[in-house]
Amino acid sequence: xxxxxxxxxxxxxxxxxxxxxxxxxxxxxxxxxxxxxxxxxxxxxxxxxxxxxxxxxxxxxxxxxxxxxxxxxxxxxxxxxxxxxxxxxxxxxxxxxxxxxxxxxxxxxxxxxxxxxxxxxxxxxxxxxxxxxxxxxxxxxxxxxxxxxxxxxxxxxxxxxxxxxxxxxxxxxxxxxxxxxxxxxxxxxxxxxxxxxxxxxxxxxxxxxxxxxxxxxxxxxxxxxxxxxxxxxxxxxxxxxxxxxxxxxxxxxxxxxxxxxxxxxxxxxxxxxxxxxxxxxxxxxxxxxxxxxxxxxxxxxxxxxxxxxxxxxxxxxxxxxxxxxxxxxxxxxxxxxxxxxxxxxxxxxxxxxxxxxxxxxxxxxxxxxxxxxxxxxxxxxxxxxxxxxxxxxxxxxxxxxxxxxxxxxxxxxxxxxxx
Numbered sequence: 001x002x003x004x005x006x007x008x009x010x011x012x013x014x015x016x017x018x019x020x021x022x023x024x025x026x027x028x029x030x031x032x033x034x035x036x037x038x039x040x041x042x043x044x045x046x047x048x049x050x051x052x053x054x055x056x057x058x059x060x061x062x063x064x065x066x067x068x069x070x071x072x073x074x075x076x077x078x079x080x081x082x083x084x085x086x087x088x089x090x091x092x093x094x095x096x097x098x099x100x101x102x103x104x105x106x107x108x109x110x111x112x113x114x115x116x117x118x119x120x121x122x123x124x125x126x127x128x129x130x131x132x133x134x135x136x137x138x139x140x141x142x143x144x145x146x147x148x149x150x151x152x153x154x155x156x157x158x159x160x161x162x163x164x165x166x167x168x169x170x171x172x173x174x175x176x177x178x179x180x181x182x183x184x185x186x187x188x189x190x191x192x193x194x195x196x197x198x199x200x201x202x203x204x205x206x207x208x209x210x211x212x213x214x215x216x217x218x219x220x221x222x223x224x225x226x227x228x229x230x231x232x233x234x235x236x237x238x239x240x241x242x243x244x245x246x247x248x249x250x251x252x253x254x255x256x257x258x259x260x261x262x263x264x265x266x267x268x269x270x271x272x273x274x275x276x277x278x279x280x281x282x283x284x285x286x287x288x289x290x291x292x293x294x295x296x297x298x299x300x301x302x303x304x305x306x307x308x309x310x311x312x313x314x315x316x317x318x319x320x321x322x323x324x325x326x327x328x329x330x331x332x333x334x335x336x337x338x339x340x341x342x343x344x345x346x347x348x349x350x351x352x353x354x355x356x357x358x359x360x361x362x363x364x365x366x367x368x369x370x371x372x373x374x375x376x377x378x379x380x381x382x383x384x385x386x387x388x389x390x391x392x393x394x395x396x397x398x399x400x401x402x403x404x405x406x407x408x409x410x411x412x413x414x415x416x417x418x419x
Contacts, residue, residue, distance in 0.1 A: 006187070008180035009033045012149075013040075017176035021150045021164050025182035025211040030151045034119045035067045037149055038099050039089075041117045043075055046095020048116040049144075053137075055125045057103030061085055063121065065101060072099070107132050108279075115140045118148045123163065124155035127378065128256050130350055131276060154207050156216035157226070158354045158378075164213075182209040218360040220331060220374045223338040230353070231344045234263055234272050246392065247289065248384035249299040251306050254278065257285055258380040260352060261292065262388055268342045269389060274381055276351040282306040286313050298387040320387045327373050330386035337389060352381040 005013065009029055012020060013036065024030045038050050052068070054060035065085055069076070077096060078088040085101040102110065104126045118137065123129065141148065152160045166172040182193055197205045206212040215222070246262040246269075259275035275288060286309045289297060296318045299307050311317055337343040345352060358378035 005029075005032070005036060006185055008178070008184045009036075012178050013037065015176055015178075018145075018147050018174040019150065019176070020148075021166070021175060021177040023152065023154060023160075023164050023177065023179045023211045023213075025180065025184075025209045026153060027188055028180055028182045028185045028211070029187075030121065030153075031063055031067060034121060034149065034151060035064060035071050038068065038117065038119060039071045039075075042072070042089045042097040042099055045116075046097060048097035049114060050097065050099045050117045050119075051102050051110070051115055052099070052119045052121065053102045053104055053107070054121045055104045057085075057101065057106065059122070060101040060103055068099065068101075104132075107136055110140060111136050113140050114143045114146075116144045116146045118146065119151065120148065121151045123150055123152040124158060124160035125152075126159075128276070128278065128351075129159040129163075129354070131256065131278065153211055154213045156219070156357045157213055158358045159350065161213050161357075162350065162354075179211060181211055216358065216360055218362075219357070220359045220361060221335065221338065221356050223335055224356040226353070228341065229338065229343060229345055230347050231270070232347055234270050234346070245293065245295040246388050247292065247294045247297045248386070248388035249285070249289065249297065250380045250383040250387070251282075251285070251300055251303040252278065252380060253280065256351075256380050258351070258384045259285075259289060259292075260349075260381055260384040260388065261294075262385075264392070268344060269337060271343070271345040271349055271352060271385065273346065274349045274352055276381060282309045286310045286315065290315055296392075298384075298391050300383065300387065318391060320391050326390070327386075330390040331374075333390040334382075334386060343389075349381070352385065355379060355382045 006029060009032065012022060012033060022030065022033070034052060038052060042048055042050055052060055052064050054063055069079060072089050075089045078086075080086045080088075086098055088096055088098050118141065120126075120137075126132075137148075140146070150163060154160060164177050167175040167177050182188060183190065193209055196209060200208070201217065203214045203217055207214045207216075244263050244265060246264055248258075248260045248262070250258045252258070256276050256278045257280050260271055261273040261275070263270040263272055280288075282303075282305060285306065289310060290313045294316065296316050297310065298318050298320050299310070301307070301320045301322050307317060334343070347353075355378045359374055359382055360378075361372060362375050
């Protein structure tokens with residue numbers, strides 16, 4: 001089976017940038033492009049290690065396996081439908097290369113390997129993108145000076161939006177972005193896409209078929225606006241209040257632990273930094289939190305053993321109440337500070353920003369049940385922020401305790417320094 005590329009696909013294939021980012025509409029030809037690239041690179045040089053990564057291994061199989069097997073049939077030496085669905089292909093000079101399919105859910109298994117070429121598909125749906133790319137996948141390309149093809153249809157203004165615009169940043173010299181819509185694929189019937197346009201909302205069609213970055217439907221925090229709520233600097237006076245240095249913690253291990261770090265001043269929460277890490281023990285988390293010297297820490301109360309570790313280290317833990325309405329009440333608390341322009345987020349907090357633009361209700365229709373909670377996804381840093389904002393505003397006793405702790409510790413430090 002041969003693949004005939006359309007003009008937009010040819011433009012991407014001929015480009016020589018090391019990292020190419022493709023924003024494409026549904027059925028626009030993303031899979032054909034990926035398969036063509038992998039087969040071509042495997043055939044061009046022996047000994048290449050190539051991988052295709054989708055959000056899950058099952059999706060990788062469903063999306064790419066059949067086409068990949070068909071295109072590579074003339075050069076395939078061995079086909080293994082093992083846990084990674086691997087093809088061993090014969091290259092032009094009788095050497096061998098491999099192409100394997102992987103799932104983002106088990107990206108940790110790729111740590112320490114070396115690849116010549118990666119295709120990462122549907123990036124907009126991948127959780128903990130920044131950490132996994134920087135800490136696991138990017139290093140796998142170092143030894144062999146490997147390349148990467150990033151592909152996705154947009155999903156709001158999340159991490160894929162930032163990746164697509166990376167070519168415009170000082171560190172983006174190796175990046176080049178491309179855009180094509182479903183209409184750019186000449187093998188699709190225009191009538192079918194016009195029918196979809198009539199059936200979908202304007203935003204849905206623009207996102208899915210025109211590959212246009214739009215706010216997701218069903219967003220929990222519609223009030224969040226990058227132009228209003230993002231900052232590049234913190235006010236100096238935020239450091240001077242005894243209530244100034246706060247943290248919220250959402251614990252995880254396979255999922256990331258999120259520590260949101262906040263300066264509070266004149267009724268405004270300034271989120272100045274985030275710590276967003278996987279595979280961290282309770283001891284490691286506590287050591288990090290202690291090193292930051294927070295005045296008050298608001299942890300997820302459903303992690304008692306982690307809280308106990310922090311208590312033993314003298315970290316000032318504040319009470320966070322959880323009940324059947326705590327998620328809804330916490331969301332409303334964050335909405336209020338967003339509406340009142342009392343929440344500012346440093347632009348470096350990429351995971352929190354991404355979650356604001358990805359956290360959605362399960363039913364985006366206008367008749368959505370107001371009592372239902374959002375989908376439990378893209379919410380780690382948001383949960384950490386929610387613990388602080390809802391508890392800090394509603395619990396004057398906790399605030400009093402925090403100020404007392406601050407005054408006690410300041411006096412103790414003063415006395416120790418003057419012995």
